[in-house]
Amino acid sequence: VDPTIDLVSEINRLKKEKNAVILAHYYQESEIQDIADYIGDSLGLSQQAAKTDADVIVFAGVHFMAETAKILSPTKKVLLPDLKAGCSLSDSCPPHLFAKFKEQYPDHLVITYVNCTAELKALSDIVCTSSNAVQIVESLPLDQKIIFGPDRNLGAYVKKKTGRDLVLWNGACMVHEIFSQDKIDALQDAYPEAKFIAHPECEDHILAKADYIGSTSGMLKFTIEDSSQTYIVATESGILHQMQKASPTKTFIPAPPNNLCACNDCPHMKLNTLEKLYNCLYYEQPEINLAADVILRAQKPIERMLEISA
Ligand code: 13P
Ligand code: SF4
Numbered sequence: 001v002d003p004t005i006d007l008v009s010e011i012n013r014l015k016k017e018k019n020a021v022i023l024a025h026y027y028q029e030s031e032i033q034d035i036a037d038y039i040g041d042s043l044g045l046s047q048q049a050a051k052t053d054a055d056v057i058v059f060a061g062v063h064f065m066a067e068t069a070k071i072l073s074p075t076k077k078v079l080l081p082d083l084k085a086g087c088s089l090s091d092s093c094p095p096h097l098f099a100k101f102k103e104q105y106p107d108h109l110v111i112t113y114v115n116c117t118a119e120l121k122a123l124s125d126i127v128c129t130s131s132n133a134v135q136i137v138e139s140l141p142l143d144q145k146i147i148f149g150p151d152r153n154l155g156a157y158v159k160k161k162t163g164r165d166l167v168l169w170n171g172a173c174m175v176h177e178i179f180s181q182d183k184i185d186a187l188q189d190a191y192p193e194a195k196f197i198a199h200p201e202c203e204d205h206i207l208a209k210a211d212y213i214g215s216t217s218g219m220l221k222f223t224i225e226d227s228s229q230t231y232i233v234a235t236e237s238g239i240l241h242q243m244q245k246a247s248p249t250k251t252f253i254p255a256p257p258n259n260l261c262a263c264n265d266c267p268h269m270k271l272n273t274l275e276k277l278y279n280c281l282y283y284e285q286p287e288i289n290l291a292a293d294v295i296l297r298a299q300k301p302i303e304r305m306l307e308i309s310a
Contacts, residue, residue, distance in 0.1 A: 007274050011035055014281045020056035022277070023048055025065060026216040027238035027269040032060045032277060039242065041217035042068075042114045043129040043309060049073055050306065058281055059288075062087045062268050067118045070288045071298045081276035083286040085268045087115055089201070092171030093150030095119040101147075105167055108145040111136060112301070115173070116150055118290050122297035125304070130154060130200050131215035132309040134161045139308050153177070157200040157207060175236050175266045176201035183256035184209065184232065191230050194253070197222060198234035206234055206255075223247055237264045 001007070012035070015022065023045050024036035033039050038048045042065065049057060049069035056077045059066035064087055066080040093116055102110060102123060112124040113133065121127055128136045137146065137158055148155040149169030153176065159166050176199055184206070188196060197219050198210040207213055212222045216239050223231055223243050233240060234255035243252045254264050280286065290298075 001275050001278060007278050008035055011274070011278050011281060014278075015058075018056050018281065018284075019054050020058055020281060021048075021052050021054035022058045022060060023069065024060035025062075025238075025269065026220070026242060027236040027266050028060045028272060029238070029270065029274070030241040031274050032272060033238070033241055035274070035277070036060060041129065041131055041215040043131045043215065044217055045069070046072060046114070046129075046302065047306065052076075056281075056284070058277065060272055060277060061085070062090075062266075063288075064090045064115055064117060066288045067290060068114060068121075068302065070290055071118060071121070071295050071302060074290075074292075074295050077284060078288040079280045079284060080286055080288055081273070081280045082271040085271040087268055088174035089113075089115045089151055089171055090117055090120075093117075093120055093169055095123060098149060098169065099123055101149075101169065105145065105147055108147045108167060109140065110147045110149075111166075112149050113151045113154055114302075114305075118294050118298045120150070121301055122294050124301040126308070127301045127305045129215060129305070131218055132305065133158045133200075136305065136308050137162045137164055137166070151201055153203055153207075154200045156204055157213065160204075173201045175264060176234075177203055178257040178261045178264070179203075179206050179234050179255050180258040181205055181209075183258075184234070187232055187253065187256060191232070191253070193228065194230035194232050194251075195226060195228045196232045196234070196255075198255070202234050210234070219243075220246065223250065223252070235264070236266045236269065238266075238269065 050072040062085045070078040110124045148166040150171030155168040195211040197212040230251040
């Protein structure tokens with residue numbers, strides 16, 4: 001990219017010229033969030049992808065999110081600034097192994113967390129996100145047997161909240177399993193007034209200490225509506241940008257990770273940059289393409305989720 005060009009104004013120009021929309025997840029770099037047309041959690045982003053009248057969707061997020069947008073808007077061009085922006089949680093559940101796992105429970109309904117491949121969604125009955133997982137399980141009859149995958153932590157949380165006996169796939173997110181309980185305890189001692197808020201992809205012993213548990217949007221909303229001045233935030237640190245913007249006088253402290261990690265950044269989410277965003281809008285590459293039969297099979301469980309959470 002020519003170093004003299006103003007990326008922000010060029011992205012805005014190209015967006016108009018191509019009738020494109022930029023959807024960004026809260027874990028993106030601040031400068032990407034600031035140029036997005038919509039910023040949200042996984043549920044909000046899929047609702048936007050389903051209803052947009054843009055011709056091109058630029059998904060500033062990771063691969064499974066862009067795939068979900070393509071499944072919901074198959075006639076649109078869906079672009080992802082860096083095709084290598086994957087997800088450790090999605091990688092922890094290869095579809096061929098999940099298909100074998102599923103065979104062991106033929107009378108079970110399959111609920112999959114949206115953080116998985118399109119092929120995995122195609123093997124599912126209902127998709128869910130962190131903001132509607134409890135609601136979706138509760139919408140099913142009490143005697144309904146359920147497999148839940150791929151996140152064991154969200155699964156354990158849903159089990160606890162609903163009292164249902166879910167069969168769990170043993171997957172996890174690399175970002176949400178790094179938090180250090182000892183360091184969080186020390187931080188809480190230093191800031192006794194602070195509220196501790198956590199994403200349900202965190203481990204059970206971390207969630208046990210939380211004053212609020214929810215999706216990224218849920219956590220943001222909580223910090224806006226709650227009257228405390230200080231928050232310790234256990235999720236990817238990108239969300240702090242919107243929290244700080246919405247409540248400039250409050251203090252937000254990222255929950256400390258263990259000694260093996262320097263920060264709470266998701267290495268996949270952070271692969272996207274403003275420059276890559278500009279290039280992908282300019283060249284209309286890399287594009288997400290999926291086989292027609294996968295789109296068809298994956299559409300049903302996502303639409304079922306959108307109906308339940310409408
Ligand atoms: P939500 O934004 O839906 O809470 O998802 C969090 C996440 O890990 C996305 O990768
Ligand atoms: Fe995947 Fe975790 Fe990164 Fe979200 S934060 S994209 S779940 S690795």
